[in-house]
Amino acid sequence: MRCANKCSYTRKMEQALALPELVALGDRVAPVLLAHERTLPVAEELAELFVEGGLVRGRILTCTGLAATSLALALVAPVVATGSWLGIVDLPTIGLDAASEFGLPLERVVAVNSEHGGDGSRESDDRRAHRWPDVMAAAIDGFDVLLARVPADASPSSVRKVATRVQRRGAVVVLLGDPGPATCDGVLHTEPLGWTGVGNGHGHLQQRSVVVQASGRRMPGRCRRELMLPA
């Protein structure tokens, strides 16, 4: 939208003033950094799911379906491989072997459990629900990418607070499980088609083809791709 505006404005200005140097100068001093310029790298097979060709900073994505965890790991692995840190909030079951097979360097992975109280014990749900947005905010400040889960009792206001923080800081959050009241910029739904390599009592799991469907308010069009996980 903004880009279209700028282009028509540019054209008009060129016609009116016939001063291309001035236009070029205007472009150079323009402070606007378009959203598609603030992207983090994604794997080649997944790039076509995104119009911008990468993970745009400041966005919240959700992975759903039966291959959600693998897809989420495949999404974040190239980002971590280029030097960013990955925060994992409230997802104790993430398989690190799988992560490392997706090319994710484990030395830059930090897991946080927001349900642990200050004294190490579990506390009342109320305290915990209050702590979740704070933990998320601190994690967003420190790590470029996050894998997270929205607690079942999260309030819309706390989710909104987190979303604002994500936008301001320019992190990317990938949610797993039920997003609850969170409004996601993109939803990546996975549907596995079947495993190869395993038979009736022989072989072992090798590869699986998965259909990924991208939708959501920042994902124009309904993009459907069939890909192999792990590739």
Add this chain to the structure above:
Amino acid sequence: MTEKPTHIVPPRIVTVWFPDWPVTAAGFSADIPAAVMSADRVVARTPAAAAEGVVIGQRRRQAQRRCPNIELIDHDPDRAAREFEPIGRAVAELSPRFDVIEPGWISLAARGPSRYFGGDKDLAKKLLAAVAPDEVAGCEAAGGRPAGSGPCDRGVVVQPGIGIADGRFASSVAARLSVRRREPVMVEPGEAPAFCADLPIGWLQTLGESDPELVELFTRLGLRRLGDLAQLPVSDVIGRFGHSGVHAHRLASGADIRPASTTDPAPERRLDQVLDDPAAQSGAVIFIAKQLADELAGSLGADGRVCTRLVVLLETEHGERSERSWYRSAGLSAPAMVERVRWQLDAWINLPKGSDQELTGGISLVRLTPDEVRSDNGSQLGLWGGQSEADRQAARAITRLATLTSESAVTVPVWRGGRLPADRYQWVPATMVDLDGRARAVSRAGTGSGPSGPWPGALPAPSPASVFADPYPIELFDEHDEAVTVSGRGVVSARPASLRLLRGDASSGWRPGPPRSIVAWAGPWPVEERWWEPGSHRRLARFQVVTDDHNGYLVVAEKQRWWISARYD
């Protein structure tokens, strides 16, 4: 066996070393337990804290446990550099040419001053008198002394050590020993190899010349003293340890840290910038220094060289000058050069009013001269050991998260190894792990980032994306709805056809969920672990199972029961 090292005798060097300088710079006196922290570790502490058992490298928690009333303060290299300036000036009175290796650590060529003042002993006495006047006068450490206005008005918490020896390495060691012996340590000319031979090999690590892994390896190989290493033929050392090994070998045999470069760098290497409009803001000067440093490091780097000694000259419009030479054996990167300029400028600006070298005008000239250049062997790291901004941010976030939740709630993975996915990694509290060293160690050895070697009996890739620390109990049936069993020899009683998840727990009874039919399966892969140890003996069989909704599971049979231990999702 012994190969006489064919090096030139290195120049004689005096090293003045102030132990725990950062804590002195922070303004603590000796009798107050205090420590300076950097990245959650003690980098310097007062003698009072040391007496309580606070050790350099300790974590905040450990330090507080040893000494509950300890005062902790964050490390500020700028402050340390600023407070060091008066001492630098005092030394400059005796010898104009000296290198600041870091605040609290000075080295200077001994030959000239020593001749002038009548020998090494007198030079040491002079230096001590210049940098710590009250020490020589005989009063003990300066606890509670009111701040005066002399060059060292803070009082030095610990008497500085002075070491004189051939070469930087021997001299640095001598200075550190001198702190313990409370008198200057002098190594006679030509005695440096013998002096070094008796030292424990850990000195290489203490002086930051070799990394801990290499020193540990030397120790494991039985090379406990520098002399042991020096006795090895240099060709063997280079074959086994490469460049870093040769470097350690050279130090161990009493040669200088770097072979002295015999040719001066080409004159065009000197870079300066004359400011027509003198800069009154330090930010502007730093900005210019940054441009110069980038250019200098870039042009040296293009030739595969790196600057180890940099002379920074700053001149004001009124003709006042500040010239310092900065040394770093690992080489100065562009940010490191800028840092040095900032330290020097900051210290100059903060000189007490009325001193003779006070800064009165704007800076009109910045000059960077690479005084000593050597070939870059690729060991160059960033200023803080190659830590990126992302790493620092993450380290801060970890501290913050640990205070928000608890220390045990913020964890990082550590490779443990095992045949079941849940065994392979362990989550360790992040505050217990040295994240900086870890990143480097991981990239080098491959530990932590994944299996470094084959793990016999582990399942082949791909690995499950969800791993359950507490497995889910299930029931497995064959086509005739009879429970499937695995015999002691790893034989399955029948083909599994369906599985049912069990809910509840053992005490209140299990409630079976709806059955799922199995479309494909593989296994069993039996595992028998630690059969020699009755307590931790495990015997189980693993299966991979795909249900009709295309979900893959890792199913384990153990003690006549079935569990889902991981999911391929």
